[in-house]
Amino acid sequence: MSTELIVILAVVLVLIAVGVVTGLVLAKRRRVSLTEAERKPVEERAKYQAGGKFDLSSGGTGTATVEPPVHPVEDRTEVDGQPGVGDDASVPRDSEKRDIVDIPLPAAEEAPVEIDEIEPTAGRLERLRGKLARSRSTFGQSLLGLLGAGDLDEDSWTDIEDTLLLADLGAATTAEIITKLREELTARGVRTAEDARAVLRSVLVEALHPEMNRSVRALPHDSKPAVVLVAGVNGTGKTTTTGKLARVLVADGRTVLLGAADTFRAAAAEQLATWAARVGAEVVRGKEGADPAAVAFDAVKRGTDAGVDAVLVDTAGRLHTKTGLMDELGKVKRVVEKQTKIDEVLLVLDATTGQNGLTQARVFSEVVDVTGIVLTKLDGTAKGGIVFQVQRELGVPVKLVGLGEGADDLAPFEPGAFVDALLG
Ligand SMILES: Nc1nc2c(ncn2[C@@H]2O[C@H](COP(=O)(O)OP(=O)(O)OP(=O)(O)O)[C@@H](O)[C@H]2O)c(=O)[nH]1
Incomplete structure (x- = not known):
């Protein structure tokens, strides 16, 4: 046997001897500490004193003690008696549970819908x-x-x-x-x-051609709602007029649905929804930027399904000089007419704009077959004479006049009463 082999064997034997001695010492220490702990009186083992009782009380009127449900581990189907992953954290099933009690909720308070009182439409x-x-x-x-x-x-x-x-x-x-x-x-x-x-x-x-037929075709026929399209350039008062007209119809005992086909301005749809709420009418609106023709179509469909008397469709303001926008208005009309005939196309003109209103009227008439004019803001102008010109130029009757910002400041146009009002 070589000297190197003898040295290696000697080192291994020494290491084994050291390991055995260390193990014996540690085992002895553990045994000692356990014995000491067991010998300490119970009171000294912990400082927590469980002298005060948990103050438990019943939340209901039943007995304070409830027998735990008999549900032995072997009957459980979901576990074999051993805690599964996460089971340790959950509340044990046999722990005491609160009874299920029906607690009557206070009646949901619906936001009061304030329906406006509408001024009489006559006179x-x-x-x-x-x-x-x-x-x-x-x-x-x-x-x-x-x-x-x-x-x-x-x-x-x-x-x-x-x-x-x-x-x-x-x-x-x-x-x-x-x-x-x-x-x-x-x-x-x-x-x-x-x-x-x-x-x-x-x-x-x-x-003023009193012989012209000025009735607004907003009453149902053939078991279908009347469909009224309201058009005009920006800011003439279309939305306001649509709202005012809805009020007139509601005051007359009619049911109305408003279609917000002005999808350019979210505020316009909002404005129309407010008008609708004030008379308890439904409103159909699209997302901002939605196709106005689709919204108008949906409004008419909804109105027909709901059996309302009239669907009033408010369209976006458009400059008569913008061909694209005018085409869009034509599309609104065509799409709605796939479903039903449009009974009335009201062109809203701002009386304060004078001659420009006439130019607008001509262009709109080419695109949508205007059947009636609403002349708004007559209260804010000294140029009430525009009424004469509009009718003469277009051969279309002025059917309604806007005489203020108030909700009921819309009147039917009657030549005699109008001239009397002018002459005082
Ligand atoms: N004095 C007066 N103001 C009116 C009349 N009709 C509408 N207005 C006002 O005109 C402004 C514009 O009215 P809107 O109904 O928003 O006009 P619009 O044509 O829908 O506007 P766009 O959606 O922007 O095209 C509002 O401040 C209305 O209160 C009216 O007969 N007299």
């Missing part, structure tokens, strides 16, 4: 005549002053002409009215201011 124009004050003083009163002054020379006729032009009647209507007035004043041999007023009234009323 609106008479009640709102004060709103035409600006047109009355510059147009009605000036004309009456000139005509009532007696013999009319050419200067007086020039003044009458200027007054009519200033009130936005337009050259053609003005010329027609002057001719008629001259004829009538002479034919009737008018001498007094009272007679002059009567002649003026009849000439103006006639110029």
Whole structure:
């Protein structure tokens, strides 16, 4: 045996001897500490004193102690008596549980829907005549002053002409009215201011074509709702008019659904929803940027399914000069008409915009077959004469007039009452 082998064997034997000795020492130490702990009195083992009892009480009216359910481990199907992963953390199934008690919840308080009281629809124009004050003083009163002054020379006729032009009647209507007035004043041999007023009234009323059919086609037919499309350029008052018209219908005992096909402005749909809520009507709206034709289609479908009397569709304001937007309006009409006929296309014109309103009206008429005009903001202008011109130019009747921002400041257009309001 080589010397190297002897050295290695000696080292291994020494290591084994050291390991055996260390193991014996540790085993002895453990035994000693266990014995010492067992010998300590129970009270000294821990400082926690369980002298005070848990104050447990019953939450209900039943007995305080409940027998634990008999459900031995061997009966459990989900475990073999051993805790599974996560079971250690869960509350043991046999632990005491609270009884299930039906607690009546307080009745859900529904947000009160405040349905507005709507002003009577009859005689609106008479009640709102004060709103035409600006047109009355510059147009009605000036004309009456000139005509009532007696013999009319050419200067007086020039003044009458200027007054009519200033009130936005337009050259053609003005010329027609002057001719008629001259004829009538002479034919009737008018001498007094009272007679002059009567002649003026009849000439103006006639110029407004009282024979035109001004009924708004918003009543159901063939068991289908009437469909009304409201169009116009931005800010003319389409949404406001749609809301006001809904109020008129509701006041008349009709049910209405509003379609918010103005998907450009989220605020517009919001505005319409507010109008709808105020009269308890349903509103159909699309997401911002949705296809307005699809929203209009859905609104009409929903209105038909719900059996309402009228669906009023508010469209986005569009400049009559933007071909794309005008095409879009045409599409709205075509898509809705796949489902049902549109009964009324109301073009909303802002009376304060004068001649521009006429240009708008012409373009819109080409695209959507306007069946009625709503002239808004007549309360804010001295140019009530635009009514004459719009009808003459378009051959479409003014059916409604907006006379203020109030919810019920919408009136049917009646030539006689309108002229009376102008002449005071
Ligand atoms: N004085 C007056 N203001 C009106 C009348 N009708 C509408 N307005 C006001 O005109 C403003 C515009 O009305 P909207 O109904 O929002 O007009 P719109 O055409 O829907 O507007 P867009 O959706 O932007 O195209 C609002 O401040 C209305 O209160 C009216 O007859 N008289």
